[in-house]
Amino acid sequence: MDWAVEADGLRCVLNKRAVLDGLDLRIGAGQFVGVFGANGAGKTTLLRTLLGLQPLQDGRLRLLGRDGVALRTQVGYVSQSDPLGADGFLRVRSYVATAWQGERWGLGLGTSAQRAQAVDAALHAVEATDLAERGMDALSGGQRQRVRIAQAVVNPVRMLLLDEPLSNLDPQAQQRVLQTARRLCTEQGITVLMTAHDINPLLPHMDRVLYLAGGKGRLGPVDAVVNGPALTALYGMPMAVARDAGYVFIHPAGGFMPEQAAHCGHDHGHDHSHTPDEANT
Numbered sequence: 585m586d587w588a589v590e591a592d593g594l595r596c597v598l599n600k601r602a603v604l605d606g607l608d609l610r611i612g613a614g615q616f617v618g619v620f621g622a623n624g625a626g627k628t629t630l631l632r633t634l635l636g637l638q639p640l641q642d643g644r645l646r647l648l649g650r651d652g653v654a655l656r657t658q659v660g661y662v663s664q665s666d667p668l669g670a671d672g673f674l675r676v677r678s679y680v681a682t683a684w685q686g687e688r689w690g691l692g693l694g695t696s697a698q699r700a701q702a703v704d705a706a707l708h709a710v711e712a713t714d715l716a717e718r719g720m721d722a723l724s725g726g727q728r729q730r731v732r733i734a735q736a737v738v739n740p741v742r743m744l745l746l747d748e749p750l751s752n753l754d755p756q757a758q759q760r761v762l763q764t765a766r767r768l769c770t771e772q773g774i775t776v777l778m779t780a781h782d783i784n785p786l787l788p789h790m791d792r793v794l795y796l797a798g799g800k801g802r803l804g805p806v807d808a809v810v811n812g813p814a815l816t817a818l819y820g821m822p823m824a825v826a827r828d829a830g831y832v833f834i835h836p837a838g839g840f841m842p843e844q845a846a847h848c849g850h851d852h853g854h855d856h857s858h859t860p861d862e863a864n865t
């Protein structure tokens with residue numbers, strides 16, 4: 585098995601709290617992994633750790649067969665918080681092009697043609713070719729997330745880290761983003777890690793699920809991880825999993841307590857009027 589991520593004993597302390605606390609991981613190359621856990625469980629911290637944006641206190645990391653954190657040209661990242669800022673004035677094509685790293689490879693004269701080709705290919709891969717001349721500030725939420733993914737894959741990346749790309753999207757736009765990510769995984773062999781609040785929209789698309797709790801994680805096929813005993817061990821409290829009409833509900837065994845409801849990803853993704861994750865970025 586080729587590993588995209590080999591992590592042993594990752595430890596990351598933020599605000600005197602061990603957000604990652606002895607996390608071990610083996611993620612196979614070319615897999616689509618959904619990353620879940622309560623707000624504050626460390627999903628964003630894990631992605632930032634892989635990127636080298638977040639220093640580790642302890643642990644060993646190997647990415648794409650190489651010791652250490654990600655090489656910028658090999659791993660694409662779509663961050664959770666998304667202030668458009670000055671990028672709002674850019675056209676989609678220019679926005680995607682800003683991430684192109686071709687110059688770094690010393691390609692010389694061919695650079696601008698190659699950049700244009702890479703931008704076209706990236707927009708095509710996310711089915712956003714028709715948006716190329718639009719202004720970034722004129723996109724819908726779902727279009728914008730797909731264009732952000734295009735920017736993340738404008739270099740020939742082997743791994744793609746997507747932090748809550750579905751939040752605040754309607755179910756149809758969520759599925760479009762998911763299909764885009766799934767296609768990049770299947771057709772280009774890109775390893776995808778996608779964090780999400782609700783597991784349900786990802787069920788048809790992901791190969792593996794990673795659940796984070798208490799600084800540790802549990803990775804495996806959905807049925808091996810999303811079950812009462814596995815989540816009870818991970819959370820350190822009795823957890824139960826109910827299934828209904830193809831949906832998964834994760835809740836404390838014995839029923840919901842209101843203060844826990846927000847932490848269990850049970851809401852089907854239908855109600856996006858609240859934005860609990862924004863408070864955590």
Ligand SMILES: Nc1ncnc2c1ncn2[C@@H]1O[C@H](COP(=O)(O)OP(=O)(O)O)[C@@H](O)[C@H]1O
Nearest residue numbers: 598599603622623624625626627628629630864
């Ligand atoms: N830059 C930071 N400095 C201090 N604490 C942070 C920082 N980023 C996140 N945290 C804290 O680390 C914990 C994990 O955060 P995060 O990785 O964002 O969780 P998640 O993405 O799963 O919601 C939270 O308690 C959060 O408040």
Ligand SMILES: [Mg+2]
Nearest residue numbers: 627628664864
């Ligand atoms: Mg987060």
